[in-house]
Amino acid sequence: MASDKAAKRAARRAAFLAAGLVAGLALPAAAQTRVGEVSTTFRMIGPNDKVVVERYDDPRVGNVSCYVSRADTGGVSGWVGLAEDPSRFSIACRATGAVSLPPGLPQTESVFRQSSSPLFKALTVTRIVDAEKQVLVYLITSTKLVDGSPFNSVTAVPVAVP
Template sequence: MRGMARRCGAGVLAMLLLGGPAAAQQRVGEVSTTFRVIGPNDKVVVERYDDPRVENVSCYVSRADTGGLSGWVGLAEDPSRFSIACRATGKVTLPPELPQRESVFRQSTSPLFKALTVTRILDAEKQVLIYLIVSTKVVDGSPFNSVTAVPVNAP
């Protein structure tokens, strides 16, 4: 229930912030980390996001998901602990007019104003796409981050 509401909210937020449909998201798996007597357990979830503008690039994000009663009713704030790994799943070519830096994924991690954001950065000199994930808040963000890179195939 909470996960579905969070995904719907994240999709709407992404559509508003990025000016288009939210990127495809698929929960790949999860592992419980803390037993909770009431409500779901705390867990680490792994989700796949396909880059909406670069074909054949998929990013796998692992993140903490708070359980318990507050998590069950959707009031918990997930901690800013996450990791990202992006991979080429086929030939990667850059679309025309790809910006040097662009926010490509955004997912809410609290009921109010906290989100995980993935930014794609193009290193044109080395022909590499870099994906950086950070936690953002309206007032302040978090120093926690993770980075990964995907080489672009030569034409």
């Protein structure tokens, strides 16, 4: 009985990881710019832990920029690229000019994805169109599940109404 539950759990985990890989391959390339960083923990060897702020421009909706702050693990493991960054992040998207919806924009679409560990953990930003309120909602989630729910944060950008 316990082995059946473990096997089902392993199968669900494998399916989730495979779906994440397929989704990651389908995402468009996004412009990313590191805006700045702040050291948070001193490390004797290797770089310090820090909070990094990056800008992602929406590849399909002009004049929308999303700013993501995230934890970046330092030390020796961070220095050689083996550290797993914690699932702590925030998002704020802003209109940098008039925002209009391009034709054929899907109701929900993954727009950015960034790896945060060498083993299948990533931050993903999804755009959701709220047509009733004329707003674009941007949701950031982590592919690493914690107690059944992924960490997440949300922001919204109004669309210019003609």
